[in-house]
Amino acid sequence: MQIISSKDNEQIKAIKKLKEKKYRDETNEYIVEGIKLVKEAIEEKVNIKTIVICEDCEEESLKNATKPNTQIEQGLLYEIAKYECIYVTKKIFNMLSEVQTPQGILAVVEKGDSIENINYSEDIILALDGIQDPGNLGTILRTADSANLKQIILSENSADPYNPKVVRSTMGAIFRMNIIKTENLAKTLQMIKKHKFEIVATSLETNNSIYDITYKKKVIVIGNEANGVSKEIQDLSDEKVKIPMLGKTESLNASVAASILIYEYVREKLM
Amino acid sequence: MQIISSKDNEQIKAIKKLKEKKYRDETNEYIVEGIKLVKEAIEEKVNIKTIVICEDCEEESLKNATKPNTQIEQGLLYEIAKYECIYVTKKIFNMLSEVQTPQGILAVVEKGDSIENINYSEDIILALDGIQDPGNLGTILRTADSANLKQIILSENSADPYNPKVVRSTMGAIFRMNIIKTENLAKTLQMIKKHKFEIVATSLETNNSIYDITYKKKVIVIGNEANGVSKEIQDLSDEKVKIPMLGKTESLNASVAASILIYEYVREKLM
Secondary structure, three states: OOEEOOOOOHHHHHHHHOOOHHHHHHHOEEEEEOHHHHHHHHHOOOOEEEEEEEOOOOOHHHHHHHOOOOHHHHHHHHHHOOOOEEEEOHHHHHHHOOOOOOOOEEEEEEOOOOHHHOOOOOOEEEEEEOOOOHHHHHHHHHHHHHOOOOEEEEOOOOOOOOOHHHHHHHOOHHHHOEEEEOOOHHHHHHHHHOOOOEEEEEOOOOOOEOOOOOOOOEEEEEEEOOOEOOHHHHHHOOEEEEOOOOOOOOOOOHHHHHHHHHHHHHHHHHO | OOEEOOOOOHHHHHHHHOOOHHHHHHHOEEEEEOHHHHHHHHHOOOOEEEEEEEOOOOOHHHHHHHOOOOHHHHHHHHHHOOOOEEEEOHHHHHHHOOOOOOOOEEEEEEOOOOHHHOOOOOOEEEEEEOOOOHHHHHHHHHHHHHOOOOEEEEOOOOOOOOOHHHHHHHOOHHHHOEEEEOOOHHHHHHHHHOOOOEEEEEOOOOOOEOOOOOOOOEEEEEEEOOOEOOHHHHHHOOEEEEOOOOOOOOOOOHHHHHHHHHHHHHHHHHO
16 A cells, blocks of 8 residues: 655645635535545545545544444445545645644545536525625535525625535535536526526515515525625515514624524424 | 833733633623724623724724714714723734734723523523534524523533624624523523523424424523533423424534524514
8 A cells, every 4th residue: 555645746736726716616526524524425425536544643533444443434444445545644634634633534526516407396495695604604504404405506706615614514414415606696596487486585675574485486595794685686586585683683694594594494394 | 192002011911811711700801892893882881991992003994983084983982082092002902902904993891791680571591501612602692682682691611702702703792681601500590490481402302393382481592512402401401392304414503503493482472
């Protein structure tokens, strides 16, 4: 087994570049880091290109995973062995890693999303119009997955869902979703409308409450952290709704607002 | 007007120490930073001890606030002048500031919360059992304020609500709330129960849904990010509820879970 120790190795250089959005866009690949996330990527059958393992990292958890004692751990080892694995020194691994205490394993994964794959049989499609904080985006994707929403449309100016921070904070949800970044959100929403979906935009300038509408065949649009849903999208929406507030605070964190709406859908679905 | 330029100035040293929780606890004071938050602190009539102004900062926004052109700005100048103001150099201000691009104004404020002040006439008291991420705590306080919930009980192992990151992310909500950190959450909840409140704990081990209960005279307990509500608190609770999920993601971000519960209360209140 060869252990890569040079930062000039072509494969290492290519993986390192995936830390930048530009190269993730170019190659259609991204990085998934940590034992739990790599396991989930395998389970969800995403297209794993390479698994990078730190050969001299001392983390007990990775040792257990690659030199297994239990059946579950043997399972992971067996699974990992199906993919192209490369072994690197701790110095190289730390160069590729984005976290403070790396677990010594990461995978290069192909993005699997495409606008042709929108599933119009679902009740709710989520559209995010300019969500810019990676933490908010990750939290929204995690909440959407908990409600079994799989179709997510992102405007061009949104945070990159394949940013390592977003990937981590989705806690695996990203592997189960169809996340489509569109260059023209308005145009994409017009196209979705033809499939008998109504566009619902959150707005502060309406008396219509989120408790007044039904959650079937709707595209729910969540707006930017500071400015909300853009005027262009407000104008093409079929309904505007606001989250009614009782106190002096007049706006909510974007991921909180999205979650409250998503769980109105869950509520309706279960009632 | 004297401008302090020495980091050895006793008043500056005392303010700098407030960056640490230990000194915030000792002095019962904390730091509020930025034009908007200082304005809100003034409006909400919290006990402001000192206002620190950066004399040679170049931010336009601060110049407008301290050398005002408009009536609103004159109002702020007039308000600021009612308090003890100290003027410092940019170097000193940056030493006190916690943000990357300081706005050149901060205030030292007295904590106003006390367990004797719990208002039992309210419908909902929120209890946080080990919320450790300052961002989550700030978001929960902001959401609670948007629902006009003012009584917040924190367990000893929770993040410090007077941590600058929490203060910022509450966006002013912190000035309107009674936030009580208790050394013994179980004992405090037992005491609150005597005032005819029922304790509702979130739990994964119940079939009771958040949609099945009423939200009146309840203490809603939100648990730690990784481990949920502690066993001790589960045991003394009157009801356990879970947020029903439809997808594979089985847990939600703590601030999302809290927000979904808080908005069930809002929903009931408005229906």
